[in-house]
Amino acid sequence: MIDRRKFLTTVALGTASAAFLSACGQSSSSGQAGTADKPVTITYTWWGNDDRAERTRKAIALFESKNPDIKVNGNFSDFAGYWQKRATEAAGGGLPDVMQWDLSYLRDYGQRNQLLDLGTVKINTDAFEKSLLPSGQIRGKTYGIPTSTNAFAVYYDPAKLASLGIAEPDGSWNYKEFNAFLAEVGAKGNGTLFGGTDYTGIWWNFNIWLRQNNIKAFTDEGKLGFSKDDLKKWWNLTADLRGTGAIVGEDKATQLLPKSPFGSNVTATEVTWDNFMAGYLADSGAKELKLVPVPSDDQDNLGLFLKPSMLMVASAKTKYKDAAARFIDFMVNDPEVGQIFKTSRGVPASKTQRDGTTFEGTDKLVVDYEKSIEKYLKDAPEPPIVGFGTLESTFKRVTQDLNYGKLTVDGAVDAWFKEADDLIKQNA
Numbered sequence: 001m002i003d004r005r006k007f008l009t010t011v012a013l014g015t016a017s018a019a020f021l022s023a024c025g026q027s028s029s030s031g032q033a034g035t036a037d038k039p040v041t042i043t044y045t046w047w048g049n050d051d052r053a054e055r056t057r058k059a060i061a062l063f064e065s066k067n068p069d070i071k072v073n074g075n076f077s078d079f080a081g082y083w084q085k086r087a088t089e090a091a092g093g094g095l096p097d098v099m100q101w102d103l104s105y106l107r108d109y110g111q112r113n114q115l116l117d118l119g120t121v122k123i124n125t126d127a128f129e130k131s132l133l134p135s136g137q138i139r140g141k142t143y144g145i146p147t148s149t150n151a152f153a154v155y156y157d158p159a160k161l162a163s164l165g166i167a168e169p170d171g172s173w174n175y176k177e178f179n180a181f182l183a184e185v186g187a188k189g190n191g192t193l194f195g196g197t198d199y200t201g202i203w204w205n206f207n208i209w210l211r212q213n214n215i216k217a218f219t220d221e222g223k224l225g226f227s228k229d230d231l232k233k234w235w236n237l238t239a240d241l242r243g244t245g246a247i248v249g250e251d252k253a254t255q256l257l258p259k260s261p262f263g264s265n266v267t268a269t270e271v272t273w274d275n276f277m278a279g280y281l282a283d284s285g286a287k288e289l290k291l292v293p294v295p296s297d298d299q300d301n302l303g304l305f306l307k308p309s310m311l312m313v314a315s316a317k318t319k320y321k322d323a324a325a326r327f328i329d330f331m332v333n334d335p336e337v338g339q340i341f342k343t344s345r346g347v348p349a350s351k352t353q354r355d356g357t358t359f360e361g362t363d364k365l366v367v368d369y370e371k372s373i374e375k376y377l378k379d380a381p382e383p384p385i386v387g388f389g390t391l392e393s394t395f396k397r398v399t400q401d402l403n404y405g406k407l408t409v410d411g412a413v414d415a416w417f418k419e420a421d422d423l424i425k426q427n428a
Contacts, residue, residue: 036068039068039069040071040320041073042071042098042318042323042327043073043074043097044060044072044074044097044098044100044327045074045075045076045077045082045096045099045100046074046076046099046100047077047079047082047100048100052344052345053076055340055341056074056076057074059331059340059341060074062336062340063327063330063334066330067326067330070326070327072327083389086099086105086109090109090112094317095114095315095316095317097314097315097318097323097324098314098324099312099314100147100311100312101144101311102311102389103135103144103384104389105388106136106138106144107385107386107388108388108389109313110141110383111138111139113316114316114317115143115144115315116321116324117141117142117143117316118142118143118145118313118314118325118328119141119142120321121321121322121325122325122326123145123325123332124329124333127350127352127353128351131379131380132149132306132308132349132380133146134379134380135381135382135383136308136383137383138382144308144311144312144313144383145311145313145328146308146309146310146311147308147309147310147311147332147348147349148275148309148310148343148346148348148349149306149309149346149347149370150274150275150307150346151305151306151370151373151377152205152272152273152274152294153272153273153274153291153292153293153294154169154171154178154269154270154271154291154293155262155271155272155276155280155290155291156168156169156268156269156289156290157284157286157288157290158290159287160193161268164188164268166181166185168290169292171294173295175237175295175297177295179237179238179246181195182196182241182247182269183195183241183244183245183246185245185246185268185269186244186245186246186247189268190245191245193265193267193268194246194248194266194267195241195245195246195247195268196247196248196269196271197248197260197262197270198242198247198399198402198403199238199271200234200237200238200399201395201396201402202272202396203391203395204273204307205271206231206234206395208303208304208305209303210225210226211303211305212297212298212301212302212303217381218382218385222386222424223385223424224417224424228414228417231413231416231417232409235399235412236409239409242402243403243405247403248261248266248267249403250400250403251404259283260280264283265284265285265286273307273309273346274291274366274369275343275345275347275366277291277343277365277366278343278344278362278363281362289365291365291369293376304376305378305379305380305381306377307380308380309345309346310346312328312332333350334353334356335353335356336356337353338350338353338356339357342357342363343359343362343363347366347367385424386423386427387423387424387426387427390419391416391419394416398412398415399412401415
């Protein structure tokens with residue numbers, strides 16, 4: 001259990017850029033920082049929008065002002081192209097010195113010895129909850145340090161519910177009650193407002209359901225920890241809602257891209273990560289949005305956990321290990337960095353950074369939600385299996401085919417398990 005009693009208690013990279021990153025990140029053999037007169041240059045890359053880019057540039061400038069012997073060359077891209085660039089760089093041996101990272105890809109690169117074991121350099125983790133750190137560890141080695149946390153929640157728009165005469169939920173619901181709530185919104189919304197999207201199409205929501213039923217998603221040996229029957233039960237949870245006003249159809253959801261149905265004011269709820277609050281408010285123009293826990297058939301076990309919303313990692317081939325470590329330590333621990341990012345990366349994972357950050361408005365909503373669920377939180381999951389990013393994408397696509405009527409539940413389960421089995425064998 002995570003103890004939070006003291007809690008508050010792109011510039012896309014082309015081939016030339018990749019070559020530049022490789023050259024800058026690996027041109028010295030000293031592994032040491034430089035001097036104020038002759039600073040070393042490390043490379044740092046991240047994904048995100050212009051807002052994150054602006055915040056990150058401010059954090060880099062702050063780091064450089066406090067560490068005049070190190071310069072940071074920063075680049076970013078959108079999430080879709082980020083991993084293709086990393087794969088290309090890894091194949092050529094030229095990963096950037098320091099990188100923003102996602103839990104889904106940590107094992108892929110860590111087990112292939114492409115990431116630096118951060119346990120071999122100086123990064124202070126004293127201010128981190130010990131139950132969170134294993135999410136960045138593989139076989140006893142630390143490859144990633146969480147920058148921040150997020151948790152799953154049900155977003156809802158109170159104004160939309162009020163307009164339909166529906167009482168606001170308190171989050172103490174089971175799946176039958178949650179489905180009935182979505183159906184009521186859809187019925188009263190009369191084709192203009194849907195209850196939500198198909199929540200069974202989100203891998204991490206399935207992971208939470210497995211935890212609610214005391215089932216591990218993956219074994220320690222890198223195999224699936226659940227059966228076809230488990231996945232069949234999961235996808236059957238919304239079988240009666242598909243094709244009704246309870247959940248928005250895939251054709252309509254696709255037309256709304258890049259916005260979500262919730263951000264487009266087409267649904268009254270959304271089940272997702274809590275740090276999307278600011279984006280949803282901006283997209284929807286809503287005056288207020290609220291967060292409550294996800295449904296569970298066991299109210300003593302909500303299956304919730306704090307997931308690293310992102311991690312900081314370093315290249316195993318960096319020639320500037322000390323400089324990379326100092327930059328990572330700064331980005332995850334410095335209170336002024338917390339003030340720059342607020343909850344745009346999630347709630348700061350380091351207590352030092354958290355306590356040095358003032359949370360107001362939408363940021364406070366996210367922080368308060370995570371505080372409200374602290375008694376339900378359990379250890380964060382370890383990094384998923386190699387190739388998980390592909391399986392997560394397939395999970396969403398197969399659920400979309402379910403909603404299009406292209407697949408039955410049995411057919412969807414067989415299709416996903418075949419891809420999973422092939423991927424596991426390939427990476428065995």
